[in-house]
Amino acid sequence: MKAQLCTRIDKIENHPLIYTTVSTPNPQPDQVLIKVKACGVCYSNLHMIEGELKQFGVPAKLPIIPGHEVTGVIEEIGAQAKGYEKGDRVGVQVLWKTDGTCEFCLSGRENLCLKRQTTGEVVDGGYAEYMVAPAAFTHRLPDNLGFEESASLFCPGITAYHAIKRANVRVGQKVAVIGIGGVGHMSLQFAKLAGAETIAVDTSEAKLQLAQDIGADHALTAVELDKFTVDNGRPDVIMVHAPSQRAVEQALRLVKRGGIVLMGVCGDASVQFPEEYSIVGSVIGTRQEMNDVLKIASIGKVRVDWSVYRLSEAENVLIKLKQGKIVGRAILVP
Ligand SMILES: [Zn+2]
Ligand SMILES: [Zn+2]
Incomplete structure (x- = not known):
């Protein structure tokens, strides 16, 4: 099968990612083989390829095929894999x-x-073109969601949903989302759904336009956010999704006393005495939360903004992502 193989840790511009032919995986007894229809391109794919996740043991092997928001069709079923038939539409x-046994x-x-x-x-x-996954960790796609539109529910969607819960966003709160990328544009929608007044913050006009299209109450540049908080009060919650230390520092500086800064990116953050606010981490979500996200999307309460690229274009897409030139989510299609 055709695949993008990360062969070593290096800057994406130095071509660590190679488009090549590898053998198609065989499903183990508890696994299914999925014919991939769409896979989202995540900033953390870039972090992994460029070595920023090494301290977390990622990647755990090399070479490795990246990509963690995947939709497709069941092609083959392991002897003990339950719940699926060939042709079922699924996501990973x-x-x-x-x-399944730890605390x-x-x-x-x-x-x-x-x-x-x-x-x-x-x-x-x-x-x-293909990947394997345990049947128990594979999710059925709602009939009314397409492969491409639902791919990024499997990382930005669930990440944002879990983050909104971690940040304990409540009705009537003011929530700023810094960085309206793949996760940011989902966080914005979940915050609104939770009843918050939402403030989208980004440097890109196209991303601020997207924020307005998906219902942000305010769409501001980082500079405008400073003035906004002076005139309108500080946000109860600031969600940082822009991979920038400056964004982290702005969030720490502007969050309301007693509020929450949700760290959705790598960055240095600490609370200085005598300040009082919380810095909260959030990482992906559970299978139940994934099912919740699929249900919420299928009834039209959140929507994904995406654009399609060929699988062979992955390197270019990652470079564009690094340059901040991808609006919404880039989806690779084999
Ligand atoms: Zn991701
Ligand atoms: Zn466990």
Whole structure:
């Protein structure tokens, strides 16, 4: 099969990603083989390829096929894999497998599993024509959602949904989302759905336009956010989705006393005494949360903004993403 193979850790411009032919994987007894129809391109794919996730043991192997927001069709079913038939439309999220026995798995927080395996980071992912996944970690797509539109529900969608819950967003709060990319444009919608007044913050006019199209109450540049907080009060919650230390620092500076800064990117953040606010981390979500997101999207409460590229174009897409030139989500199609 054709696949994009990350062969080494390096800057994307130095071509660590190679479009090549590899053998099609065989499903283990508990797995299904999925013919990939669409795979989203995530900033964390770039972080992995460029070595910024090494401290977390990612990638766990090299070479590796990246890609962790995947939709497709069941092609083959392992002997003990249950619940699917050939041809079923499914998706795979970042959480590829857990041990099912640790304290986190047993307490409804399987996204924190100590032995979790993540798609395209620990095992091969969706930048390919085929991939395997445990049947138990594969999600059925609602009939009314297309492969391309639903692919990014499997990372930005669930990441944003879990983050909004982690940030405890409530009716009537003011929530600023810094960085209206793949995750940011979903966080904005979930915050609005939770009843918050939403403030979209980005440097790109196209992304601010997208924010307005999906219902942001305010769409501001970073400079305008400073003035906005003086005139209108500080946000109760600031969600940082822009991969920039400056964005992190702005959030820490502007969050309301007692508020929450949700860290959706790598960056340095700390609380200085005598300040009082919380810095909250959030990482992907559980299978139940994934099912919630699919249901919410299928009834039209959130929508994904996406554009389609060929699988062979992955390197270019990642470079564009790095340059901030992708609006909404880029989706690779084999
Ligand atoms: Zn992702
Ligand atoms: Zn576990």
